[in-house]
Structure formats: structure tokens, C-alpha cells
Amino acid sequence: MFENLSYLTLQQYWWIIVSLLASLFVLLMFVQGGQTLIGQLSKTEKEKSLLINSIGRKWDLTFTTLVTFGGAFFASFPLFYSTSFGGAYWVWMLLLFSFIIQAVSYEYRTKANNFLGQKTYETFLFINGILATIIVGIVVGTFFTGSEFSVDKLNITNVSNPVISRWKTATHGLEAAFNITNLSLGIAILFLSRVLASLYFINNIDNETIVKRASKQVKFCAIPFLVFFLLFVGLILTKEGFAVNLDTKEVFMEKFKYLNNLIEMPIVLIMFLIGVVGVLYGIFLGAFKSSGKGIWFSGAGTVLTVLAILLISGFNNTAFYPSTYDLQSSLTIQNSSSSKYTLTVMSYVSLLVPFVIAYIWYAWKSLNKKKVSEDDISKDDMAY
Amino acid sequence: MSLVDWSRAQFALTAIYHWIFVPLTLGLSFIVAFMHTMYYRTKLEKWKNTTKFWMKIFGINFAIGVATGIILEFEFGTNWSNYSWIVGDIFGAPLAIEGILAFFLESTFIAVMFFGWDRVSKKFHMLSSWFVAVGSNLSALWILVANAWMQNPVGMQFNPDTARNEMVNFWEILLSPTAIYKFLHTITNGYVVASLFVIGISAWFILKGRHLDFAKRSIRIAAIFGLVASLVLAYTGDGSAYNTAKDQPMKLAAMEGLYEGGNEQGLVTVGIPTLGKKYGDDKNDYFFVVKIPYFLSYLATRDFGGYVPGVNNIIDGDIEHGIISTEERMKKGKIAINALKEYKTSDDKTVKDEALITFRENYNHFGYGFLPNKESAIPNVPLTFYSFHIMVGLGFYFIFLFAVILYFSKKHTLEKKKPLLKIALWSIPLGFIASELGWVVAEVGRQPWTIQDILPTMASTSHLSASSVQTTFWLFAALFTVLLIAEIKIMTHQIKSGPKEERS
Numbered sequence: 001m002f003e004n005l006s007y008l009t010l011q012q013y014w015w016i017i018v019s020l021l022a023s024l025f026v027l028l029m030f031v032q033g034g035q036t037l038i039g040q041l042s043k044t045e046k047e048k049s050l051l052i053n054s055i056g057r058k059w060d061l062t063f064t065t066l067v068t069f070g071g072a073f074f075a076s077f078p079l080f081y082s083t084s085f086g087g088a089y090w091v092w093m094l095l096l097f098s099f100i101i102q103a104v105s106y107e108y109r110t111k112a113n114n115f116l117g118q119k120t121y122e123t124f125l126f127i128n129g130i131l132a133t134i135i136v137g138i139v140v141g142t143f144f145t146g147s148e149f150s151v152d153k154l155n156i157t158n159v160s161n162p163v164i165s166r167w168k169t170a171t172h173g174l175e176a177a178f179n180i181t182n183l184s185l186g187i188a189i190l191f192l193s194r195v196l197a198s199l200y201f202i203n204n205i206d207n208e209t210i211v212k213r214a215s216k217q218v219k220f221c222a223i224p225f226l227v228f229f230l231l232f233v234g235l236i237l238t239k240e241g242f243a244v245n246l247d248t249k250e251v252f253m254e255k256f257k258y259l260n261n262l263i264e265m266p267i268v269l270i271m272f273l274i275g276v277v278g279v280l281y282g283i284f285l286g287a288f289k290s291s292g293k294g295i296w297f298s299g300a301g302t303v304l305t306v307l308a309i310l311l312i313s314g315f316n317n318t319a320f321y322p323s324t325y326d327l328q329s330s331l332t333i334q335n336s337s338s339s340k341y342t343l344t345v346m347s348y349v350s351l352l353v354p355f356v357i358a359y360i361w362y363a364w365k366s367l368n369k370k371k372v373s374e375d376d377i378s379k380d381d382m383a384y
Numbered sequence: 385m386s387l388v389d390w391s392r393a394q395f396a397l398t399a400i401y402h403w404i405f406v407p408l409t410l411g412l413s414f415i416v417a418f419m420h421t422m423y424y425r426t427k428l429e430k431w432k433n434t435t436k437f438w439m440k441i442f443g444i445n446f447a448i449g450v451a452t453g454i455i456l457e458f459e460f461g462t463n464w465s466n467y468s469w470i471v472g473d474i475f476g477a478p479l480a481i482e483g484i485l486a487f488f489l490e491s492t493f494i495a496v497m498f499f500g501w502d503r504v505s506k507k508f509h510m511l512s513s514w515f516v517a518v519g520s521n522l523s524a525l526w527i528l529v530a531n532a533w534m535q536n537p538v539g540m541q542f543n544p545d546t547a548r549n550e551m552v553n554f555w556e557i558l559l560s561p562t563a564i565y566k567f568l569h570t571i572t573n574g575y576v577v578a579s580l581f582v583i584g585i586s587a588w589f590i591l592k593g594r595h596l597d598f599a600k601r602s603i604r605i606a607a608i609f610g611l612v613a614s615l616v617l618a619y620t621g622d623g624s625a626y627n628t629a630k631d632q633p634m635k636l637a638a639m640e641g642l643y644e645g646g647n648e649q650g651l652v653t654v655g656i657p658t659l660g661k662k663y664g665d666d667k668n669d670y671f672f673v674v675k676i677p678y679f680l681s682y683l684a685t686r687d688f689g690g691y692v693p694g695v696n697n698i699i700d701g702d703i704e705h706g707i708i709s710t711e712e713r714m715k716k717g718k719i720a721i722n723a724l725k726e727y728k729t730s731d732d733k734t735v736k737d738e739a740l741i742t743f744r745e746n747y748n749h750f751g752y753g754f755l756p757n758k759e760s761a762i763p764n765v766p767l768t769f770y771s772f773h774i775m776v777g778l779g780f781y782f783i784f785l786f787a788v789i790l791y792f793s794k795k796h797t798l799e800k801k802k803p804l805l806k807i808a809l810w811s812i813p814l815g816f817i818a819s820e821l822g823w824v825v826a827e828v829g830r831q832p833w834t835i836q837d838i839l840p841t842m843a844s845t846s847h848l849s850a851s852s853v854q855t856t857f858w859l860f861a862a863l864f865t866v867l868l869i870a871e872i873k874i875m876t877h878q879i880k881s882g883p884k885e886e887r888s
Contacts, residue, residue, distance in 0.1 A: 060491040068483030075480035078472025086465025086846030103451035113877035115870035153547035157725035166847040338473045339550040356488050363492045366504045382498045
């Protein structure tokens with residue numbers, strides 16, 4: 001069936017899949033948001049333990065989504081993998097370091113004889129919470145603001161220096177943090193993840209005090225989230241964008257490119273609007289009704305919003321990873337993708353995704369029949 | 385050290401650390417699943433406690449395995465940027481499939497396995513343990529398919545327009561004999577490591593006179609599992625060597641320390657390669673050696689009289705046996721590279737067509753065009769040699785150990801065999817050492833290639849300064865070492881606390 005699709009359709013299909021994985025990852029970073037809230041939402045060790053056990057059962061899902069996102073991006077758009085990862089070296093390294101220290105922290109935190117002490121592992125969780133969310137925001141920001149790199153496939157014939165993708169700044173990616181658009185998205189995602197975490201706690205934890213505090217946090221974090229999110233949206237919708245000439249494949253600057261993309265792709269616009277309304281409604285439910293349903297609305301809203309943002313960065317003849325150093329080096333879904341054959345093979349694999357989602361859903365439904373409670377944790381010798 | 389050296393050092397460091405934890409995950413997941421099944425079938429509390437004890441150990445090990453694993457996937461991009469583009473079309477797919485098919489299975493059901501004790505049905509819970517085992521072994525499958533493809537690149541064609549290799553046959557990549565042997569050899573090695581681990585710890589309990597029933601139960605399961613696995617391990621090791629002889633003759637020569645090859649070659653059982661022996665000098669290959677006559681020929685060609693080339697034969701070429709000299713291959717590689725350049729820069733269609741023909745004719749030697757000299761086609765021979773022979777020696781020792789343990793376990797006289805129990809305890813690290821050495825053989829032995837004959841390491845790196853990679857190297861070294869110490873401390877404490885006390 002996939003053999004009959006055009007190369008472009010396959011490329012678009014894969015851009016949707018990769019964007020969807022990224023959107024799910026942003027949603028699942030409520031785990032990271034929760035890690036930054038532990039101090040504020042708990043006053044006793046028992047409360048802390050409740051919070052950590054509540055998100056601790058989900059961290060691996062977030063982590064796995066990141067790893068799968070990486071693999072899927074590699075398989076479908078390898079030129080992005082080689083250009084961005086090898087170029088923006090320090091940004092990615094920082095992100096990875098933060099995930100390495102996270103991965104052991106839940107399991108080792110309260111174990112006897114754990115060498116670094118409970119506090120250190122909790123600090124690791126906090127660092128991961130702050131760094132991962134901000135960095136992901138900054139990186140996605142560069143999809144709209146661009147980076148300084150060149151791509152020249154002829155380099156492979158230069159025996160003494162055959163590297164195809166070359167980054168042009170000595171800071172190797174760190175420079176992206178000094179751009180107001182990138183930074184505002186970074187901060188927006190940090191606070192979004194805190195909002196989502198608070199909504200998740202309301203839903204998942206059987207403890208009135210924590211629910212009350214979480215509900216308050218929804219309010220506190222929603223404000224900076226909205227301010228920086230609107231700033232980011234305002235900035236990208238009014239800026240020049242990196243457009244691709246349909247015939248010559250040349251990249252050029254187009255005024256209001258991203259706004260035009262939204263208008264020219266009404267489905268994406270609707271997705272974006274429903275997404276934003278969903279996030280807001282979830283915030284309202286959590287902040288003013290302390291309702292456990294908030295996470296469902298804000299969660300689904302987050303996925304739709306991020307998906308819409310990523311679709312306007314890559315669809316409608318747009319360069320999704322632009323180079324400000326050399327416009328023609330910019331990556332588009334067409335010039336950076338895998339071969340038609342590979343995309344076809346991978347598309348068959350993607351048919352298994354609904355099955356994967358189904359078993360994840362089933363497994364978690366059976367585990368989540370009961371909310372996380374103090375009683376529950378003290379009885380469970382496998383608790384974190 | 386240059387950029388490529390630091391990049392290799394960083395990859396080696398992170399891979400070696402990751403590999404401390406993976407074999408145990410691969411094997412222990414099955415051992416836990418066996419025990420969980422025993423609990424499900426017998427409903428006896430003692431099996432529940434046994435399962436829980438090993439499950440906790442599994443969890444401590446799994447967390448750090450995950451932590452050290454994430455970096456490896458992204459390192460292909462961060463440190464091997466050129467590699468990612470030139471073979472990403474083929475190499476990326478197994479990584480993506482690994483995530484979609486295996487990692488989610490593993491991580492979802494690990495949560496059920498750990499937290500499902502009183503939350504899900506007993507049957508679903510027991511099946512979850514099996515899903516974890518299958519998931520972790522499936523993830524090994526896909527990354528090993530990817531690795532096998534680097535050693536024996538099949539199912540692809542170079543596309544000069546995109547300047548990369550592109551996949552043309554997925555099944556050829558998945559079902560290549562190199563991939564199948566590598567997968568079976570690696571997972572059974574994991575089962576052996578985990579069995580040695582379980583037996584060693586149980587032996588310690590017996591020596592201390594604690595939890596005797598628990599320890600004997602654990603030993604019985606691990607000894608059977610270990611014995612079967614170690615036999616398959618030996619069989620697949622032989623198959624791997626045969627494939628190496630076909631596809632990577634230089635690696636086989638290095639494994640055997642063989643400089644001057646020929647017909648009717650013997651297999652080294654023990655030996656010391658001559659110190660400072662280099663390609664082309666007239667020193668003896670070995671300072672001391674004991675060989676089994678004809679066996680290397682048989683191993684490599686399935687014929688006792690078969691021809692096995694040594695390092696010198698491969699570098700100098702041997703027309704009679706169809707080996708092109710390395711210098712010749714370097715020339716052909718340069719021709720391929722220049723033809724590609726001509727193809728990409730010329731506007732004249734006939735020039736382009738001709739260049740393409742020349743390029744295709746010489747593509748099998750493409751990677752040689754990047755080598756600075758013929759000596760750089762030789763891996764580190766002593767390191768490969770010793771790693772190989774220590775690994776094989778330990779492998780045979782493990783078969784023997786499992787058999788003896790199983791024998792006394794069946795006779796119920798294990799408690800009286802104090803020296804044997806001590807040997808079992810001290811064999812735990814040997815399993816890990818043999819396992820790491822296996823990777824040294826596979827990866828050092830194939831140098832200088834990231835993709836055999838197509839792409840050498842020096843053409844695979846990112847555009848970074850050596851000092852950047854040097855910095856991250858030390859950061860990883862420090863971080864992973866600290867985490868390893870934490871892991872070992874937690875684990876030894878957990879082991880010493882023992883399983884939940886049972887009334888027996």
C-alpha cells in the first residue's frame with residue numbers, strides 16, 4: 001500500500017509522525033515539570049514520597065518516547081540528525097546529561113547505601129526538570145529562527161576534510177539560548193510542564209493537601225506560561241519565514257511565512273485553536289475546580305498545539321531547520337529525508353504504532369485503577 | 385590525540401559502560417520470568433520471595449542500563465555526523481524500530497512487573513515479566529542488526545546524487561547471517577553472564593549459611609539456563625568466526641595474531657604474540673604458541689586444507705587467492721572518490737555518465753581512498769588477539785562450571801562443596817570480562833572501518849574540535865564512574881539484606 005504513495009507524501013507522512021512523537025514527548029514532560037515542583041508541593045517526607053512515586057511510574061515512558069523520537073527522526077530525516085546533533089553539540093549534550101542523571105534517580109533515591117545521598121538524587125531530578133524543558137523549547141525555537149551551519153555533500157570527496165554538515169559557531173548550539181524567540185518558547189515549555197504536572201497530581205494522588213497545593217500551582221504557573229507562549233506565537237507569526245520555491249527548491253525569506261502557513265492550512269489552524277482552548281480549559285478545571293479531568297484537556301490540547309506548531313515549521317514549502325549562515329543549506333522535509341524505499345519500509349512499521357499505544361493504554365489502565373496514596377506506598381516494597 | 389581518536393575513545397567508553405549492565409538485563413529478565421512462572425504455578429510464597437529478590441536486583445541494574453544507553457543512540461549524531469548521513473538511510477531504521485517495537489514493550493511492562501503485585505491479575509502480572517524479557521531481548525535484536533550491518537554492509541547501494549548509501553533490501557539486512565549469528569551470540573552471552581551472577585550470589589548465601597533453600601532454588605534455575613546458553617554461545621561463536629573469515633579477513637588475522645597465512649593453518653589455543661611485531665618485519669608471529677593443527681583452516685573455510693590469509697597477505701595482496709593489495713585498493717578508492725567529485729561537479733552529461741561508471745566499478749574500495757597509508761588498514765593486533773583468546777578460554781570454562789554446578793545441585797550436595805562455591809562466587813566478574821572482551825574483538829578488530837571497506841572512522845566524524853569531545857569524554861567518564869559506584873554499593877547492600885525471610 002505505501003509503495004503507491006509519492007515520495008513527497010511519504011515525507012509528509014513521516015513529518016507528521018515525527019511531529020506527533022515530539023508533541024507526545026512535550027506532553028509527557030509533565031514528569032520533568034513535576035520534578036521541579038517537588039519542593040513546592042511537599043512539606044513532609046511522606047508527601048514528597050507521594051509525589052515522586054506518582055511521577056516516578058511514568059518517567060520511563062517519557063524517556064522511551066524521547067529515545068523513540070530520536071530513532072524515528074534518524075530513520076526518516078537523517079540529515080537533521082547529522083546536522084543538528086553533530087553541530088549543536090553542547091545543547092544536545094546538556095540535554096543528554098540531564099536525562100542520564102534522571103534515569104538512575106528514581107530507583108536509587110531512597111535505596112540504602114546509595115553513595116550520593118537522597119538529596120543529590122532529588123537535585124538531579126530538579127536539574128533534569130529545568131534543563132530538559134527549557135532546552136527542548138530552545139531547540140524547537142530554532143526551527144523558526146534558524147542556526148548557523150552549512151551542508152555541502154561534495155565535501156565527502158575532500159579526503160582531508162570530508163565532513164558534510166558543518167556548524168559555524170564556536171559555541172556549538174549554546175548561542176540559540178540568547179535568542180528571545182527561542183528563549184520564550186523554552187520558558188513557556190518549562191511552565192507548561194509544571195502546569196501539566198500539577199494537573200496530573202490532582203488526577204493521580206489521593207491526598208487533599210497536595211491536591212489543594214497543586215491546584216494553586218496551576219494558577220501560578222499558568223501565568224508565565226501564557227505570557228511567554230503568547231510572546232513566542234506573536235514573534236513567529238509576525239516574522240519573516242524560511243520559504244521554499246516549489247520549482248527551483250531554492251530557499252528564500254517570505255514575510256509572515258508562518259502566519260500564511262496557518263491561513264493556507266486551515267486544518268492546522270483549527271488544530272492549533274482547539275489545542276490552545278483545550279490547554280486553557282484544562283487549566284481552568286484544575287485551577288478553579290480542582291478537577292482531575294484538567295490533565296486530559298490540557299494534555300490533549302498540548303499535543304494538538306505542539307503538533308500544529310511543528311506542522312507549520314515543515315509543511316507548505318517551508319524549511320524546517322533553516323540555516324541563517326547559508327540559506328540554501330537549510331533543511332526541508334524533501335532534502336533531508338531518507339530514501340523512498342526506507343520511508344516505505346518504515347511506514348509499514350508505523351502501522352504497529354496503534355497496537356503499541358493500545359497495550360500501553362491497557363497496562364496503565366490496569367495499574368491506575370487505584371490512585372497513589374500514602375497507605376499504598378508504605379505497603380509496597382517496590383516503591384521508590 | 386586527534387578528533388577521531390577522542391570520538392572513538394568516547395564511543396568506546398560509553399559502550400563499555402553500557403555493556404556492563406545490558407547482559408545482566410538480557411539474562412536476568414528471563415530468570416525472573418522463569419521464577420515468576422514458578423510462583424504463578426505453585427502459588428508458593430517462597431517463589432514469590434525469590435522472584436521479588438531478583439526483580440529488585442534487576443531494577444537497580446536496569447536503571448543504570450537505561451541511563452548509559454540513551455547517550456549511545458544520540459552519539460551517532462553528535463560525534464559521527466558524517467556517518468549519520470552517509471549510512472543513516474540504512475542505519476536509522478533499526479534504531480527507530482527498536483524504539484517502537486522493543487523499548488515501549490520493555491518500559492511499559494516493567495512498570496506492571498514492579499508495581500502490579502496487588503493491582504493486576506496474577507496471570508497478567510506473570511505475563512508482564514515475560515514481556516519485559518522479550519522486550520529487552522528484542523531491543524538487543526535491532527541494535528545488533530544495525531551493528532552487524534556495519535561489519536557486513538548488505539542490502540544497500542550508493543546514490544551519488546544524495547551522496548549516501550541507501551537501503552535497497554530490508555530483509556537482506558535483517559536476515560544477514562552476520563546479524564543472526566551476532567544476535568544469538570550476544571543474547572546467549574547475556575544469559576551466561578546473568579546465570580553466573582545468580583549462581584555466584586546464591587553460592588555466597590550458601591557459604592554464609594543463609595537462605596539455603598532460596599539459594600539452591602536460584603542455582604538450579606540458573607545452572608540449567610547457563611549450561612544451555614553457554615553451549616549455544618560456543619556454537620554461535622564458531623559461526624561468527626566463520627562469517628568473519630569471509631567478510632572481515634583482517635579481523636580474523638588479528639584475532640589469531642597471524643601475519644603469514646597460508647593453507648592448513650592451525651588454531652592458537654594459547655600463545656604470546658611477539659612483542660613489537662609489525663607488518664612486514666621478519667620477526668616470528670609468536671614468542672610462544674600452542675596450535676591445534678589444521679583447525680584455523682577448518683574454522684575459517686570448513687576445509688582442513690583451506691587458505692587463511694594473515695595480515696601481511698592481506699596488505700601485500702595475493703593474486704592467487706584473489707586478494708587485492710591494500711595499496712591497489714587505496715588507488716581504486718581514490719579513483720572512486722574523484723569520479724564522484726567529477727559526477728557531482730560536471731554539467732556535461734557524457735562526462736557525468738562516464739564518471740558514474742568509473743565510480744560504480746571502484747565503489748567496493750571507496751573507503752580505502754581515505755586511508756593515509758596501508759598500515760592504517762591494520763587493527764591493533766595484540767589487543768584483538770588477547771581479547772579473543774581470553775574470551776574463548778573463559779567461554780569453555782563457563783560450560784564446564786555450569787555442568788559441574790548442575791551435577792552437584794542435582795545430587796543435593798552443593799553445600800558441602802565449599803571450594804566450588806567460592807569458585808562460583810569469584811566467577812561473577814569473569815562473565816562480565818568475557819562479555820566486554822567479545823565487544824573488544826568485534827570493534828577493535830574491525831578498525832579502521834565504521835562500515836567495512838566503505839567508510840573509515842576518520843571520514844565518519846562530526847565537525848568538532850578535539851577539545852570539545854575531550855571535555856565530554858571526561859564528563860562521561862566521571863559521571864558514569866560515580867553512577868557505577870552508586871549502583872554497586874546499592875546492589876551489594878541489597879544482596880546482603882537477602883530475600884524476605886521464609887519459614888521452611
